[in-house]
Amino acid sequence: MPSVPGPAPPPGLLSPLVPFALEFLTLRRLTASAFGTLMSLEPAIALLVGAVVLHRIPGPGPAQGTALVVTAGIGATRTGARPEPSPTPPPDHAPHPARADADCPARAPRGRRPA
Incomplete structure (x- = not known):
């Protein structure tokens, strides 16, 4: 098994961060x-x-594929926006906030209980 020097793993593990x-x-x-x-x-x-630093000039296939991927990504970003969600109305069974105490015996003021 090849040996790995001590300081090599941290940069290798941290470089994606x-x-x-x-x-x-x-x-x-x-x-x-x-x-x-x-x-x-x-x-x-x-x-x-890759072309400038590594002097690896891509062929027509990889260049065309890259152009298609970039075009699709930009097109999806520009036209694929989701509509803003509409605010949901409160459920019909929820008590009115001003009458919450009257609807709940535990929260009703002392001396007054709902009928």
Whole structure:
């Protein structure tokens, strides 16, 4: 079994936390639509970093696939908004707040009990 140096596991285990924390900080500052659009661009950014830093030029298939994924992600973000839920009315059987004491014997003032 290969040996692993002592300080190597912590950076390897903590490295996913940095992007995750940055995404949460970004989400707090942006609208959901803008954040979704930026998340949709992640595959394109990864493709560009691979081309510039690693000098790995993608072929036409991977480039087209990335373009389709980004387009679908942006389209879903921009057009897939759910309508705002309407506030639900209170149930019909709930007592009126002003008459709550009159409807409940335990909460009625002393000397007065509901009939």
